[in-house]
Amino acid sequence: AQTVTQSQPEMSVQEAETVTLSCTYDTSENNYYLFWYKQPPSRQMILVIRQEAYKQQNATENRFSVNFQKAAKSFSLKISDSQLGDTAMYFCAFMKNTDKLIFGTGTRLQVFP
Amino acid sequence: GAGVSQSPRYKVAKRGQDVALRCDPISGHVSLFWYQQALGQGPEFLTYFQNEAQLDKSGLPSDRFFAERPEGSVSTLKIQRTQQEDSAVYLCASSLGPGTEETQYFGPGTRLLVL
Numbered sequence: 159a160q161t162v163t164q165s166q167p168e169m170s171v172q173e174a175e176t177v178t179l180s181c182t183y184d185t186s187e188n189n190y191y192l193f194w195y196k197q198p199p200s201r202q203m204i205l206v207i208r209q210e211a212y213k214q215q216n217a218t219e220n221r222f223s224v225n226f227q228k229a230a231k232s233f234s235l236k237i238s239d240s241q242l243g244d245t246a247m248y249f250c251a252f253m254k255n256t257d258k259l260i261f262g263t264g265t266r267l268q269v270f271p
Numbered sequence: 272g273a274g275v276s277q278s279p280r281y282k283v284a285k286r287g288q289d290v291a292l293r294c295d296p297i298s299g300h301v302s303l304f305w306y307q308q309a310l311g312q313g314p315e316f317l318t319y320f321q322n323e324a325q326l327d328k329s330g331l332p333s334d335r336f337f338a339e340r341p342e343g344s345v346s347t348l349k350i351q352r353t354q355q356e357d358s359a360v361y362l363c364a365s366s367l368g369p370g371t372e373e374t375q376y377f378g379p380g381t382r383l384l385v386l
Contacts, residue, residue: 261313
């Protein structure tokens, strides 16, 4: 069975600084997808970034980028130029094929002015 | 529609009552998922539909939980004889489906409180 581990329950960063959230996963699959979702206090889960395992190039979306290390089964999220609106719970998630998402326990990120 | 919608947003039930939670997926999305999110935890999978077919219900915690999607669009999650441990946020997500865009888009959730 696949598992997703987020070892940082809480993180904080000052506005305009850079922060990295960690995620590791365990799977015997070769083809799969990885996601970072953001869940603000309003609780609407919003996709931040996705990565296909067969792609070697790390995904980027504006201020958000990932460091995908397939052999190490690591998928960290880097947020550059942090903004107050980035304050939220961040969930790392794994999916094989078009199956269900398996989530980690989340990292609560607080951005301070 | 513009996004996944869920209703009601909040539901308070007395222990033993039956509840029904509704999900309207994004128009044209083939796949629909239900997740349960306990306080302070990540969402956990409940069940999955492809059109009207329920292909996976392995996450349903007991036979008190039942889901349907009779016309391949709107879905209802029903919980019979609710218990306090059913208190959680129930999230619905939809995606275009197999062989297309795999990303799941989430609704705002229904927060269920069982007293």
